Amino acid sequence: MNFELFKTFFQIGLFTIGGGYAMIPLIEQKVVDEKRWVEHDELLDLIAVAQSCPGVFAVNISIFIGLKLRGNKGALISTIGTCLPSFLCILLIALVFQQFRENVWVEHFFRGIRPAVVALIVIPVFRMAKSAKINRYNVWIPLVSAFLIWMLGVSPIFIVLAAGVSGYVYGKYLKDEELNS
Amino acid sequence: MILLLAQLFWTFFLIGLFGFGGGYAMLSMIQGEVVGHYHWMTMGQFTDIVAISQSTPGPIGINSATYVGYTALVNAGYEPYWGILGSFLATFAVVLPSFILMLLISKFLMKYKNHPSVGYIFSGLRPAVVGLLLAAALLLMNSENFSSMDESPWRFCISLFLFAFAFISQKVYRLGPILIILLCGLAGIILGL
Numbered sequence: 001m002n003f004e005l006f007k008t009f010f011q012i013g014l015f016t017i018g019g020g021y022a023m024i025p026l027i028e029q030k031v032v033d034e035k036r037w038v039e040h041d042e043l044l045d046l047i048a049v050a051q052s053c054p055g056v057f058a059v060n061i062s063i064f065i066g067l068k069l070r071g072n073k074g075a076l077i078s079t080i081g082t083c084l085p086s087f088l089c090i091l092l093i094a095l096v097f098q099q100f101r102e103n104v105w106v107e108h109f110f111r112g113i114r115p116a117v118v119a120l121i122v123i124p125v126f127r128m129a130k131s132a133k134i135n136r137y138n139v140w141i142p143l144v145s146a147f148l149i150w151m152l153g154v155s156p157i158f159i160v161l162a163a164g165v166s167g168y169v170y171g172k173y174l175k176d177e178e179l180n181s
Numbered sequence: 182m183i184l185l186l187a188q189l190f191w192t193f194f195l196i197g198l199f200g201f202g203g204g205y206a207m208l209s210m211i212q213g214e215v216v217g218h219y220h221w222m223t224m225g226q227f228t229d230i231v232a233i234s235q236s237t238p239g240p241i242g243i244n245s246a247t248y249v250g251y252t253a254l255v256n257a258g259y260e261p262y263w264g265i266l267g268s269f270l271a272t273f274a275v276v277l278p279s280f281i282l283m284l285l286i287s288k289f290l291m292k293y294k295n296h297p298s299v300g301y302i303f304s305g306l307r308p309a310v311v312g313l314l315l316a317a318a319l320l321l322m323n324s325e326n327f328s329s330m331d332e333s334p335w336r337f338c339i340s341l342f343l344f345a346f347a348f349i350s351q352k353v354y355r356l357g358p359i360l361i362i363l364l365c366g367l368a369g370i371i372l373g374l
Contacts, residue, residue, distance in 0.1 A: 013239050053282060053283055054200050054282060055279020056200075057242075060279055063283040072284065075280070083272065086238055090237060093248075094251040094268065095264075105370055108373060109370050111369045112372070117326075117347075118228075118344060119348040121208070128311050141308035142309065145313060150319040156206075159312065163305045170305065171304060171305075
């Protein structure tokens with residue numbers, strides 16, 4: 001069972017390219033359809049929790065499933081399983097890439113890649129804006145946050161703390177009064 | 182060197198602790214600390230890491246921690262085996278807080294999932310996380326990644342074209358990120374960017 005858990009998350013870690021969101025279909029297939037470790041509804045809740053918690057999205061999901069199946073030990077096993085493929089893979093690339101960094105072809109290649117990378121980061125902004133239910137009344141929040149980080153160099157850590165606290169204060173003390181008045 | 186390793190550990194521990202919103206949102210924190218604050222690498226090197234993280238297996242947060250850990254030590258003039266230690270430390274540090282927190286939070290949330298206070302905090306966090314992501318993208322739109330009209334009009338125009346190409350082919354035609362990255366890299370070689 002421990003090995004099954006490790007193997008499953010190792011596979012999930014190995015075959016996901018493009019970050020956490022790309023993992024959801026594979027997790028669904030492996031963990032829900034094949035192994036029946038969690039139900040479909042449970043996975044949806046789990047995605048929401050993992051998205052709202054700090055840290056690496058995919059690791060958070062594997063911690064939760066490991067914990068549910070085998071307790072603390074299971075959480076540890078599934079976490080190592082998820083992290084190990086990318087750790088080994090990147091290490092290998094880092095070792096080799098340092099030597100090719102100065103090569104002129106590699107330089108041309110990466111100059112072509114860089115604008116594409118920026119575009120690939122712009123796309124999830126829209127996807128996340130949709131799932132965060134951004135509308136014309138709250139669009140100022142992401143815009144002001146982005147401006148503070150981009151132009152004024154404010155640390156994103158402060159933005160996250162401030163957003164959590166203001167969300168709490170607004171929800172607890174202000175929203176109810178608006179509704180009552 | 183002990184100082185560098187300790188800074189690396191602490192930085193990635195904080196990033197793991199405050200990195201809400203998944204890999205891409207964490208990138209803006211990593212960028213802020215690693216490039217802006219500690220100067221462990223240049224913005225161009227950081228963009229290469231993003232490219233490599235996007236086109237290799239695994240979560241982007243883990244990929245970039247592993248890569249930064251290695252590069253920071255090698256850039257500081259240490260041997261590659263110290264880089265391996267650095268990459269292990271950074272990866273361990275970025276996972277550690279979410280590991281501890283997720284264990285606690287999973288147990289807590291199972292119990293208080295429907296409590297309004299939890300909902301209030303999340304309702305504040307979600308829109309801000311979109312802003313973090315936007316900031317990461319804006320910070321990368323600089324002359325190091327795109328060149329400029331003064332520096333090289335040719336490279337600048339091609340960069341803008343490749344940006345538009347990548348955007349449209351992913352958003353409209355749903356091409357995979359690996360394919361897009363390979364095509365743009367190939368274009369870079371052919372056009373001699």
